[in-house]
Amino acid sequence: MIALTLAKLAAAKADKSKSSRVPGEIRFVCTPSAIATMYLFNPLTVATTLAKSTIVFSHLAIVSALYAGVSGLANQAIMFTAVAAHLSLYPAVLIAPVALMAAVSQKQTQQRWLVGNIALTLAKFAFATGALHLLFVAVFGTQYFMATVDFTLRAADLQPNVGLFWYFFIEIFDEFRPFFYVVFQLTALAFAVPVSWRFRDDPLFAGTMLVGIISALKSYPSWGDLSLFLGLLPLFEELTKYLQYSFLSTNLLMYGVGLAPVFWHLWIELGTGNANFFYAATLVYVFGQITLLFDLGSAKLRRELDIHYPETRTRTVIQE
Numbered sequence: 001m002i003a004l005t006l007a008k009l010a011a012a013k014a015d016k017s018k019s020s021r022v023p024g025e026i027r028f029v030c031t032p033s034a035i036a037t038m039y040l041f042n043p044l045t046v047a048t049t050l051a052k053s054t055i056v057f058s059h060l061a062i063v064s065a066l067y068a069g070v071s072g073l074a075n076q077a078i079m080f081t082a083v084a085a086h087l088s089l090y091p092a093v094l095i096a097p098v099a100l101m102a103a104v105s106q107k108q109t110q111q112r113w114l115v116g117n118i119a120l121t122l123a124k125f126a127f128a129t130g131a132l133h134l135l136f137v138a139v140f141g142t143q144y145f146m147a148t149v150d151f152t153l154r155a156a157d158l159q160p161n162v163g164l165f166w167y168f169f170i171e172i173f174d175e176f177r178p179f180f181y182v183v184f185q186l187t188a189l190a191f192a193v194p195v196s197w198r199f200r201d202d203p204l205f206a207g208t209m210l211v212g213i214i215s216a217l218k219s220y221p222s223w224g225d226l227s228l229f230l231g232l233l234p235l236f237e238e239l240t241k242y243l244q245y246s247f248l249s250t251n252l253l254m255y256g257v258g259l260a261p262v263f264w265h266l267w268i269e270l271g272t273g274n275a276n277f278f279y280a281a282t283l284v285y286v287f288g289q290i291t292l293l294f295d296l297g298s299a300k301l302r303r304e305l306d307i308h309y310p311e312t313r314t315r316t317v318i319q320e
Helices: 003-016 032-040 043-050 055-072 074-088 091-106 111-140 141-147 149-154 165-169 174-189 192-198 205-219 224-240 246-270 275-308 308-313
Strands: none
Touching: 003 055, 003 174, 003 224, 032 111, 032 224, 043 055, 043 192, 055 074, 055 091, 055 205, 055 224, 074 091, 074 111, 091 111, 091 174, 091 192, 091 205, 111 141, 141 149, 141 205, 149 174, 165 174, 165 275, 192 205, 205 224, 205 275, 224 246, 246 275, 275 308
């Protein structure tokens, strides 16, 4: 289902972006079927499937929200975003690009109407998310909120994973934990508005960047989160030639993914390593994602410059 929705998203995106081209550009177009195939046969996707991870339901809601937003189905996009936020909390940041998609689909260009439409979208999202939580609280009792949202925000379970939280909060003194909980969670959530506003002309790209930020900075990440981010990247094949650090980010991700199971085996099963080994692999893994995010954002900005000022493409930038 995720691969099929990705293919539909690629087709919808291709129809929307025909006018935004660099003059004289020769592009390699990645077909929707190729995008779906790359996602399906990604080793991280295969590993997520074999592990029977429930993160795929959140991913399906995320991709469906992006597809509905690009297709101009504002209410469906809001509902899918609410479902994704209900399942995994952090996808709530995607409401920012979804709100921009809703405003664009209704052709609201004046600032007053644009702000009003975004506010209406946020109100609908808050209502849908609140209704879902109240429904589950009514079914499962008052402990539901503590076992889901509160558990995620407080990072109550500090078992080792591929995220940044567990090692830091094991080492820190208890009296400082509330402050750093706020700092870490705000770091993951605070990018929603600035990223969405900077790339407001392409809300789908803003949504893809936020998916990558969630994958790197959430409290309980998994390799499945990275597989979704990598699955969305072929939608922007026009940025490939603008990437400057693709070799570095690819190697960092490969080393992080490859070394983590090895160091886990040395630490937990053989007892010849320690937590520093595994956390070092985690840092490499997260740094690879952040490098890719910065490179992708820079490539998008450079392409926008080439579209608006094509005469600058042949100029050499000299830093003094």
